[in-house]
Every structure is written in C-alpha cells, then in structure tokens.
Amino acid sequence: MDISNKTRSIIDKDEKLLSRSIRIPFFPLVVKSGRGAVLEDLEGRKYIDFLSFGAISNVGHNHPAVVEAIKEQAESLIHCNPAYAFHEKLTELTEELTVITPGNFEKRVAYGVSGGDANDGAIKAARAYTGRQKIIAFLRSYHGNTYGAMGISAVSLPMRYHFGPGVPEIYHVPYPDCYRCPLGHQNAERCGLACYQYFLGMFETLFSPDEVAAVIMEPIQGDSGIIIPPQEYMQYLYDFCKKHGILFVSEEVQTGMGRTGKWFGIEHFNLEPDIIVIGKALASGMPLSALVARKEIFEAWTSPGHVFCTSGNPICCAASLATIGIIRREGLLKKTEEMGRYIRERFNRLAEEYEQISQVRGQGFMIGVDLVKDRSSRERARDLAAKIVWRCYEQGLYLTFFSGSVLRICPPLVITQEELDRGISILEGAIADAISGKVPDNVLDMVKGW
Numbered sequence: 001m002d003i004s005n006k007t008r009s010i011i012d013k014d015e016k017l018l019s020r021s022i023r024i025p026f027f028p029l030v031v032k033s034g035r036g037a038v039l040e041d042l043e044g045r046k047y048i049d050f051l052s053f054g055a056i057s058n059v060g061h062n063h064p065a066v067v068e069a070i071k072e073q074a075e076s077l078i079h080c081n082p083a084y085a086f087h088e089k090l091t092e093l094t095e096e097l098t099v100i101t102p103g104n105f106e107k108r109v110a111y112g113v114s115g116g117d118a119n120d121g122a123i124k125a126a127r128a129y130t131g132r133q134k135i136i137a138f139l140r141s142y143h144g145n146t147y148g149a150m151g152i153s154a155v156s157l158p159m160r161y162h163f164g165p166g167v168p169e170i171y172h173v174p175y176p177d178c179y180r181c182p183l184g185h186q187n188a189e190r191c192g193l194a195c196y197q198y199f200l201g202m203f204e205t206l207f208s209p210d211e212v213a214a215v216i217m218e219p220i221q222g223d224s225g226i227i228i229p230p231q232e233y234m235q236y237l238y239d240f241c242k243k244h245g246i247l248f249v250s251e252e253v254q255t256g257m258g259r260t261g262k263w264f265g266i267e268h269f270n271l272e273p274d275i276i277v278i279g280k281a282l283a284s285g286m287p288l289s290a291l292v293a294r295k296e297i298f299e300a301w302t303s304p305g306h307v308f309c310t311s312g313n314p315i316c317c318a319a320s321l322a323t324i325g326i327i328r329r330e331g332l333l334k335k336t337e338e339m340g341r342y343i344r345e346r347f348n349r350l351a352e353e354y355e356q357i358s359q360v361r362g363q364g365f366m367i368g369v370d371l372v373k374d375r376s377s378r379e380r381a382r383d384l385a386a387k388i389v390w391r392c393y394e395q396g397l398y399l400t401f402f403s404g405s406v407l408r409i410c411p412p413l414v415i416t417q418e419e420l421d422r423g424i425s426i427l428e429g430a431i432a433d434a435i436s437g438k439v440p441d442n443v444l445d446m447v448k449g450w
C-alpha cells in the first residue's frame with residue numbers, strides 16, 4: 001500500500017525516538033481524525049474501526065456530546081486536585097458510578113488515571129481492609145503495567161521478563177478456559193471443573209484461605225483471546241470467597257462501560273463483587289480510572305492511600321458523565337447485546353465454511369474469532385491472523401488480533417448496521433484472500449501484534 005512521505009517521516013522519527021516498550025506494531029497507520037466508528041489517516045483513507053483502540057472508544061470517536069462536555073469544562077476549569085478541593089463534576093460522576101455498578105449496598109468510589117493504577121488500588125484496599133497479604137490472580141490475564149498490575153498479570157513473558165521481583169504474595173491460578181484447557185482436559189463436560197479443583201488444591205498445601213485478601217478476576221478474560229468462564233465456576237469461586245472473607249474483585253477495565261452489552265461484565269453471572277475496577281472507556285479515552293467498592297472496604301483505606309495529583313480531573317469527569325449519558329440515551333446496552341449476537345451468528349456461519357475458524361467467543365461487542373491450523377490440534381494460526389488483519393487494513397477495516405491468533409472484534413458500540421456489515425464483508429474477503437494465498441508473506445515482517 002502506498003504511503004506518503006509525510007506518513008513515512010512520522011513513522012521513521014517515531015521508530016527512532018520512541019521507546020519500543022510502548023507499542024504493539026500492526027500497521028503503518030498515522031491516525032488524523034475519527035468520528036463514530038470511522039477513523040481517517042493522514043492520507044485521507046478511511047477505516048471502519050473494529051478495535052475501539054482496545055475497548056476504549058465505546059461511544060465512538062469524538063462523539064459530539066463528549067466533545068461538547070470537554071470544551072465546556074475546559075472553558076471553566078481544567079484542573080482541580082481532588083486531594084485538596086471538591087468539584088461538582090467529580091461528585092456527580094461518583095454518584096453515577098454508584099448507580100451503574102452492580103450491588104445493592106452502600107458504596108464508595110476512588111479515582112486514578114489508568115487501569116493499572118486502579119488494579120494497584122484494588123490490591124492496596126483489599127490488604128488494608130482484610131489485614132491479609134495474599135492475592136490470587138489468573139494466568140493469561142492482563143491488568144496493566146504498573147508494578148502491582150504487572151504482578152497480577154500473566155498474559156505474556158515480555159511484560160514481566162527482567163522486571164521482577166515486583167509486588168510480593170501474588171499467586172496465579174489457571175483461568176477456566178474450556179477450549180484450550182490449561183490443565184489439558186479435552187472435554188469441558190467431563191473435566192469435573194478441574195480448574196476449580198486446582199484453585200481449591202492451593203489451600204491444601206500452600207496457605208489457608210484466611211491469609212488471602214482478594215481474588216482479582218476479569219469476568220471475561222480479554223487479551224488472552226476472549227475467554228468466557230463457566231457460570232458454575234464463577235458461582236463456586238464467589239461462594240468460596242464469601243465463605244472465607246476473601247474479597248471478590250471484578251476487573252472490568254476492558255469488560256466495563258457497556259462493552260459486553262451490560263454496564264459490567266460480571267452482571268452476566270449475576271454476582272455482586274466487593275470491588276469493581278474501571279478504566280479505559282470510562283471517560284472515552286480521557287485518562288480516568290475508578291474503583292467502586294462496598295462502603296466498609298474503602299472506609300478502612302486511609303488517606304493518602306490512593307492520591308494521584310491528576311486523578312478525577314474535571315475534564316475527564318465531564319467526558320465520563322457525557323459517556324454514561326450517551327450509553328443511556330442511545331440505548332447502547334441493548335443494541336450491543338443484540339448486534340453482538342448478530343456478529344457471532346455471522347462468524348459462526350463462516351466457521352462452517354472454513355476449517356481455520358475454530359471458535360467464535362464473546363458477549364456484546366467483545367468477540368474473539370479463534371484461528372487454528374487445524375481443528376483437532378487447535379494449534380494457533382498466527383501467520384494467517386497477521387495476513388487477514390493486513391488485508392483488512394488495505395481494504396479499509398481496522399482490525400487486530402491477540403493471543404497469537406484470535407481476531408479481535410471490538411467495534412465502538414455506536415457502529416451502524418451498515419458500517420458493521422461493510423466491516424464484516426471486508427473481513428470475509430480478507431479471510432478468503434489469506435487462506436487462498438493472495439496475501440504475500442512479507443506482510444509478516446510488518447504485522448508483529450501480540
């Protein structure tokens with residue numbers, strides 16, 4: 001694909017000056033602007049967005065109501081450090097968050113600027129409240145790149161290698177992935193919930209439940225390729241936590257804010273977490289994270305336990321209030337649930353045609369299309385995934401993959417039916433082209449991905 005000198009010079013300079021630690025390379029795409037579910041690059045080419053920059057632009061790019069809220073707030077007050085003074089937008093947002101989060105009990109809220117710091121906060125608050133140290137997290141989870149969040153993450157080696165020892169007393173257990181069982185079972189119906197038995201096994205040999213402060217879990221595991229745990233597992237785990245005074249933390253940085261067709265992913269399991277971790281789409285990409293917890297938990301967390309000078313920034317709060325308003329007014333939860341079902345049906349039909357599409361997983365607009373070399377081995381088809389996303393990029397669809405070979409279908413919730421169908425058609429064509437050898441091998445040098 002032709003690239004202008006201007007685009008080339010930006011990318012060259014960037015590659016020369018920027019730390020490689022911040023980027024996951026896919027395409028030479030310099031984004032100029034965005035509106036709704038469409039991005040435009042410097043060359044004036046348009047792309048239907050199936051990424052939402054990683055479940056962030058849930059209400060679409062530059063939604064007029066978010067732009068207006070940001071402008072209006074910037075006119076009156078750009079910043080107010082919540083450690084030292086109150087401001088109206090923060091209070092308004094705090095009230096909203098207690099309403100949209102599950103749990104019919106009194107709540108308290110804390111703020112930060114990223115999903116990572118919010119996860120650190122969950123660890124700190126859980127330890128402060130319970131007086132216990134140990135935290136249980138899940139293999140293949142991604143929680144962010146601060147030390148605490150990195151400590152509970154286990155998505156890939158490069159995010160931890162050489163950075164240790166980090167935060168102590170974190171223990172990882174297998175996430176219940178019934179397609180690629182981490183314990184080697186082939187049949188989820190007959191495994192006897194082996195991953196839950198593994199979880200229980202830790203308490204026979206390693207430590208007692210009364211040493212554990214919290215279990216931190218994504219209700220749908222995102223970056224490992226959209227893994228949905230069985231309801232039974234979730235209920236057992238939750239009941240175990242309740243019985244032993246262990247806090248159940250629902251990590252909703254990716255699943256939250258309507259992404260799965262409900263405000264929060266944990267609602268699909270009818271469970272009420274003790275702490276909810278929110279980030280990403282909370283303020284449509286403006287840096288804001290939040291923790292919502294049972295009142296008594298945060299009352300045990302004393303000042304300055306979670307103070308950040310720029311957290312709860314008025315512009316971010318205004319953007320967040322606008323985002324919540326849009327999700328309500330435009331009925332995006334219902335729409336996402338219905339259209340998500342439609343997307344899964346389309347890809348399931350495609351799976352009947354192509355042996356390489358082995359499974360379609362997801363809820364709402366958080367969908368993974370798992371590509372394999374063959375269905376019996378379930379070996380990941382990484383090169384195929386890279387070629388498909390490249391062809392999509394050439395044809396005007398912004399699509400990525402994760403976990404080696406899972407296509408990430410993650411459009412803004414405001415996408416129109418027409419845009420969605422156009423995007424899926426491009427993707428269908430790209431799958432056909434990549435499988436029939438029409439996409440050259442040299443694109444593999446450019447598409448690195450996860």
Ligand SMILES: Cc1ncc(COP(=O)(O)O)c(C=O)c1O
Pocket residue numbers: 054113114115116117142143144145218222223251252253254255279280
């Ligand atoms: C589930 C989950 N938690 C936490 C994070 C980290 O968020 P941030 O990059 O804002 O720290 C991410 C980011 O991708 C995520 O997917």
